[in-house]
Amino acid sequence: MRALASGDAWCRDWSDHGLPFFFLPPGPPVTAAGADPKSSRTARPAIPRPGRTIALVGLMGVGKSTVGRRLAHRVDLPFVDGDEAIETAARMTVSEIFARLGEAEFRAGEARVMRRLLEAPPVVLATGGGAVLNADTRALMKTRATTVWLRADLKIVAARVQRRDTRPLLRGKDPLQALTAMAEVRYPLYETADVIVDVGAGAHGQAVEAILAALTDYWTREMDT
Ligand code: S3P
Numbered sequence: 677m678r679a680l681a682s683g684d685a686w687c688r689d690w691s692d693h694g695l696p697f698f699f700l701p702p703g704p705p706v707t708a709a710g711a712d713p714k715s716s717r718t719a720r721p722a723i724p725r726p727g728r729t730i731a732l733v734g735l736m737g738v739g740k741s742t743v744g745r746r747l748a749h750r751v752d753l754p755f756v757d758g759d760e761a762i763e764t765a766a767r768m769t770v771s772e773i774f775a776r777l778g779e780a781e782f783r784a785g786e787a788r789v790m791r792r793l794l795e796a797p798p799v800v801l802a803t804g805g806g807a808v809l810n811a812d813t814r815a816l817m818k819t820r821a822t823t824v825w826l827r828a829d830l831k832i833v834a835a836r837v838q839r840r841d842t843r844p845l846l847r848g849k850d851p852l853q854a855l856t857a858m859a860e861v862r863y864p865l866y867e868t869a870d871v872i873v874d875v876g877a878g879a880h881g882q883a884v885e886a887i888l889a890a891l892t893d894y895w896t897r898e899m900d901t
Contacts, residue, residue, distance in 0.1 A: 748800035
């Protein structure tokens with residue numbers, strides 16, 4: 677995760693452009709051969725992006741962090757993982773916060789961290805699956821971010837989350853049942869996202885391309901209105 681500071685060149689770039697929020701200068705120059713002269717990575721054409729955060733929402737296990745990292749690279753924005761930011765702020769893992777302080781304290785801390793991140797300059801932000809439960813966070817996301825719901829089949833998500841034991845809300849439960857119960861409460865909230873992308877069982881790269889296409893479409897429509 678890249679730390680942001682007000683003196684950071686990237687922050688200065690952002691505030692000094694004086695451009696409307698839409699099309700900030702694109703990423704590094706691309707040569708005719710498609711190679712980024714400053715890096716050995718294969719460069720692709722820069723994606724015009726808005727001057728606000730892209731917030732990924734959706735159930736745990738849909739791939740918000742992995743997809744978010746790749747998306748950030750494509751739109752040339754820093755990536756921030758909401759859970760990691762909470763862990764840094766609390767100096768405890770998410771599991772420890774749940775075990776020592778309980779879910780209510782976790783949610784209060786999560787809302788504070790979300791506010792700080794959403795009020796900061798634009799990033800790609802992978803939110804924790806339950807961040808949308810907080811009304812203030814939802815309101816901030818509406819005004820400060822373009823929100824993307826990563827939607828996936830619950831059976832696929834249940835199979836994925838079984839691989840790791842880092843999610844306190846699933847501990848000792850049948851993952852599909854627990855996720856189904858969460859979906860009932862959260863889907864109406866996720867549904868209010870600006871953009872909805874079905875991520876399914878495909879490769880993360882495919883998900884990134886689908887998100888970029890949906891975002892470009894959304895931003896273009898938004899600009900036309
Ligand atoms: C939670 C999701 C987790 C984490 C915490 C609670 C939730 O984040 O914030 O375990 O309520 O859905 P991920 O969605 O990144 O797994």
